[in-house]
Amino acid sequence: MNSATHLASILVSLSIVLCSITNVRGGYKPSDSILLSCGGSSDGNDADGRKWVTDTNSKFLPGSVKSTVVTADYQDPALPLPVPYMSARVFTAPATYSISVNKVDRHWMRLHFYPATYPGFSSESAYFSVSASGGFTLLSNFSAHVTAKALSLAYVVKEFSLPASEDGIISLTFTPSDKYNGSYAFINGIEIVSMPDLFSQPASLVGFSDQTLEVGGVGLQTMYRLNVGGQYVAPSNDSGMSRTWYDDSAYLYGAAFGVTNEATDKVRVDYPDAEAEYIAPTGVYSTMRTMGPDPTINRNYNLTWVFSVDGNYTYVVRFHFCELVHTKVNQRVFDIYVNNRTVYEDADVIAWASSKAVPVYKDFAITVTDGPGDDQLWVALHPSVDAKPQYYDSILNGLEIFKMSSSTGNLAGPNPEPSQMLLKAEANLTAGSFKTESHSSSVIILAPVGGVVAAAVVIAVVAVLYKKKGRMPGNDSNGMWLPLYGHSHTSSNSKSSISGKSSAGSNFANVSAICRHFSFAEIKQATKNFDESLVIGVGGFGKVYKGVVDGVKVAIKRSNPQSEQGVNEFNTEIEMLSKLRHKHLVSLIGFCEEDEEMCLVYDHMAHGTLREHLYKTNNTPLQWKPRLEICIGAARGLHYLHTGAKYTIIHRDVKTTNILLDEKWVAKVSDFGLSKTGPTMNQGHVSTMVKGSFGYLDPEYFKRQQLTEKSDVYSFGVVLFEVLCARPALNPSLPRDQMNLSEWAMNSLKKGALNDIIDPVVKNQIAPECLKKFVYTAEKCLLEHGVDRPSMGDVLWNLEFALQLQETFENGGSPSADGADASGSFASSSDSVSLTSDETGVSRGLDDPAQMSTTAVFSQIVHPSGR
Template identity: 60%
Template sequence: MNANTRKLLFLSCVSILFNALYVSSSNTTNSLLLNCGSENEGTDADGRKWEPDAKYLGGNHPQARAQIQDSSILSDVPLMDARIFRSEATYKLPIKPQTRYFLRLYFYPSDYAGLNVSNSYFSVVAAGVTLLNNFSAPITAQALTFAYLVKEYSLAPIDSDTLSITFKPSDKAVDAFAFVNGIEVVPIPGDLFGSGIMTGFSDITIDAKDSNLETMYRLNVAGQYIAPNKDSGGLARNWYNDAPYLYGAAVGVNRMANKTVQINYADLPEYVAPVDVYQTARGMGPDSAMNLKFNLTWMFLVDANFTYIVRLHFCEFELTRSNQKGFNIYINNQTAQGGMEAADIIAWTGQIGKPTYKDYMISVNDRQGDDHIQVDLNPSTLYKPEYYDATLNGLEIFKMSDQKNNLAGPNPELSAMLTKALAEEKQKTFQSSGVGIEGAAGGAAGFCVVAAICIAVYQRKRRDPNVESHTSSWLPVYTNSYTSTSKSTISGKSTTSSHLSTLAQGLCRHFTLPEMKKATKNFDESNVIGVGGFGKVYKGIIDQNVKVAIKKSNPQSEQGVNEFQTEIEMLSKLRHKHLVSLIGFCEENEEMCLVYDYMALGTLREHLYNTKRPKLSWKRRLEICIGAARGLHYLHTGAQYTIIHRDVKTTNILLNENWVAKVSDFGLSKTGPNLDKGHVSTVVKGSFGYLDPEYFKRQQLTEKSDVYSFGVVLFEVLCARPALNPNLSKEQVSLADWALHCQRKGILEDIIDPHIKGKINPECLKKFAETAQKCLEEAGTERPSMGDVLWSLEFALQLQENSEGSRHSTQVESSDISGEILGNNHETNLDSDETGEIFSQIVNPKGR
């Protein structure tokens, strides 16, 4: 054999080996993504390629194009095209036998030409498993307040190289049809599911290896949203922040692994969860004595009469030895881990930085009206660990198929009370709008979203009669749940607004102009409680006795119109205890109004200086700062994309009658998919004195710009003086510059508000001042995250309370795992009508 022949043979062998490796790799990592109803290939917002579905589908089934694209849909693929089924139809998809797969079905229940999407009732069966039965995507989306749905299933291995997925219109509905916008099939390498312990029975385990599952929730606890293209193992999962599911006032603290700690999976497959999940955790705090007095609690709504796998992810990145921290885990008030077998992460893993997870099973039945899963963590005292604490890094909940191989749950239903209210609202909209049936339907659909939220509150009140009648502290409307990246009404064409998306209109109550005039006594000047670049803010009364703040946009102000749109698009997607709640809007006859919860105690600034009101105590100031920090932290981490407020200041931190702080005024807020690249280039906007100098110089906006502004707020709270005071000497005009100078010189106490001077614990003051100083670092990369700021402020409050011999007013007794809020029980010695008729930045009548 000559040299050339040997070289040719060698290259042939290498080629064969390479191809074999490629085929092997592709069999385990390649996914099948179908853009249903489209004739062309397309790329989604995460850069993944989708192919047409026709070659996998038998028969002739029409395609349709959505007539409206919701603002939450960042790419046409895979949601804007749909495959329509008037009769039973089956996809035949190639798979590898004996392999577990994720199956994801995408539904966008919008308007399609010639179709009434409200008639779409259908079932879906895959590999003999009933995934959906008499399913209505419009009803489900409205009830959950999502623009679109992504239903994810994990199908057990089958002995076939073909996966059959059958869509069948319902026989029970007139003109019923089925539709689907996208189908995704992703092979799961290895075995992601094994056996789990039945909660309440430590000696009973259930094997889930061959079970069919539906993903209900997947959370990166205390961490940011993780997009499909950043998931591990090529599984393309969405991981969402856990903040909306925290139950009660005690939310713990966010922790992040030190950069020196490397996450070492060892024998744990990396596809179990991405590194980012294990680098953040929610803990209870540094004060062991205080931690014994409350639980960390999460609450999730689920379908009754199913068994669920609750998977908890753990990774210890602070402690190094076993028995330094042990804690109990309860699921629906039953012990999952505790007593002699309390959770000890280092004992489980043997080393710092090594992840692990534990699976627990829980059966949820409707014998007592159960429709939720509650997860509680609290410190174990049995072995007297070094620290009384508990932590969690990630959480997933999977529904297991029943004995009939069924995973389908019922469509959401309105109670009789809410059905009646919906009918009344529909009739009211019809009569007042004069736009015919379509207008009434649009208004009713918007109300339906609110009604669905009320159902959740009603169900909770049924279990706990002492709970307050609002949603903000229990299960807030969330931009990112496991099924969607946003929420919207599915009302179709809008007849109420030319400026607002269907998303905004669906999530807000629509008021008529006569209602706004009645609420404000025809916008009487005596009801004006604020003026800004957008226009005036009025105090108003709706629904006979409900106080509200009504922001009326000035039609002549382009700034006002733009901020009106931004504010409603932002706040329509967000609900949080520490964000001002948007009730509704009015856009009629070129008049635009926004309706908010009335904040009886006005702005934070009103209680600091240039006011006749009693001065706030130091402890109350700390509590207000912590509340505002929680709201900002939610904006930065709780949504799919970081939301930057861009105008953080003391006049945009409002106080309700119980002194609960709420961040307001989102007219300048920015968000976008490119923030993970570091910044957004944008025209500089904000308020001088609070403006991030790095942002001002480079016009590159990051969440650290909010951190800078909040640092100014912290010094404003401490010193009780404006951020800018031109009447002072040159070096003292800017509070940020002057406070940093005094801090570095060690004379900060000289500029502290005399009302609180001498009443602050020295260690608390040191921690607070250090936190504010770090927020004002010149370079944004040197500033802490809002999560770190929040942790530092909570620690400062604990130092203050320890010195006073008191306990935190917002903590919950460890025996009280109902999540009852105790943080709003401060006595208020101010009459709300006389002292707090302020809504937004009204101390400065010129606005921004």
């Protein structure tokens, strides 16, 4: 062979290899991808553009199988698209799908259930089991209705991973329960997608350092799949396997939220081989959560997540790591704990991966017993002090938790238990009764709702979870919403039918399915015919009355016909809150639209508004630490609005009277009548008529009529100064230079005279470093241009850090008082610390290269935009 021929042969071979790599890097190409729309009259596409084929007359369901095809009576606003949820196939006797697949691969199996009302079938009667070939029991005595009601879901998705089928057939059998008369089984959609061998490596067995557990030959159920430090990753953005990755912030325990960051354009995830790309997509490895800039604080706490699980099963916990900042061994070293057991000491991602930006993962298997309180799984990270790393910090990019099938092939867990108050309210609603007995009101009514927040496990579950662990702080502001894997998410196609005022709530058919529709007679009974002695507030919409519904205290907002806020705000409030459920957002219980009356029914907030505890009130003014905790709670609520759903929600009326406090002083953001869905990535802003409250209004929004989430950040900055100074945002009775709080505070800050305007009640309570951090945060929120302001996620991190500084001070610590002199006067933070940047890209103070300076709080890592 001559040299030219040899060279040509090499080039051809190289091109084949390159093409092969290119095809692989384009994502996994499943050999089987079967999407069945059960009961569908024709094929159709879902919200991710995937084609679902009808199972009618298909080869997968024998003609001898007796079934009924039904269509849901209504489409929940939270459904992404009708396919595959609006049609269902119902079985009153055991029925089996037989689906031909390749014999080599494992397969994902996803079962989609929409527990709506179907003609001739009540969703409450559907109790059934689902089994798969290979001897696997996937669901037992399962009720999609109970699950959706208890967990506030619009629809339910169960995901399993089954080992390769020996005969090339996956059989899926639906069996109505014999425990309930009239039970039936139903299914809306079935997905079967082949998958690469993601479980070829054994998992390290927790508690047995020298033992491992083989995972490849067992059935698995996906319990949680989280993009740690990042946002929701849609199935269409996965590595070809249509997996869904959720934000992890809902599961974080305690006040330590850590810092989230995203890789810059200069840092690209570098998979070590083609197979590694299938483990998790770049959207997971390019974001991360770390502990924060202060090594002293980091040494004294764990970065912890908490999960509810089924007892008496073994779980595989998969940690995903990708070091995006450091480049050397022993720069960031940490220990990993699962259920308070050390599973790995001195973890060093660079040592594992040998390079920056290279993904790695670690699997650990742990058995959760079935004893009292053993229904949680705790994951924690802590800096390894013994290793003496350069930076005392921890890192995590992604987390997955899989339930392993038992020795008998069982994967089924119990149905979640719904709130007794919810059951009682539902029973009363069905019976048309309305009781107002005045017994304990400690239970909150929570309506079943849709949307990404509607995937929330009710806060009561969180409270029980923490109390069982014996770690429920009396004033803990964490907990938040807990979306279980596979639940619904907001889509651009989700629309409500709300369209203006009418009688008898005819325009609220869809919303009635997800929050309670009260009659006007019920509202009058609850408020004793709107007794003026029950008025607890007056707002732009109208008066707010205290009332009682089924023994539970509620707040009822009644519209004022003369108010400027009318039908549009009423509709917006219902549409927003019927889809939102979060610990730091006020809960909407229901509404009334009848006889030209519009009323909204909320949880009652025992301690009223934040403003009522700051100034011009008979209440005792709040001390500093509770004020700071309330600010953190409100920031969490706003951060969720901006990032927790698929589309940004801008509140547009952030102020101290719209921050409510419950009986435990937990802050909840309220009044969504002016809220707007935020801009898309291509828009950058929403052009809209200026609305809001003067004193809190973003001047850039006022001038340009272009709304962004940074308008909420500006308003929140005013709230922070209002909390610090205990005076209104606007006070016309003061001299001109003092009328506007934001202008007065900023001017005082520039003059170094901020100490003169701090509330005397708390002036001597605030730790100097806490004050520095708090004021710096408020100052940045009030910057003239929105693009220069921090995100709410950054604001939240800084307030949490300020709280840590305050607690350190109160516990006898002595943080540096740089920026505050002995008299407590305060210089502008922008002038108090000079910065440099080391080779890691992290800005740090010159005086202490091991710690990040306070002025670097919005650039903790290279590019902190991935919240």
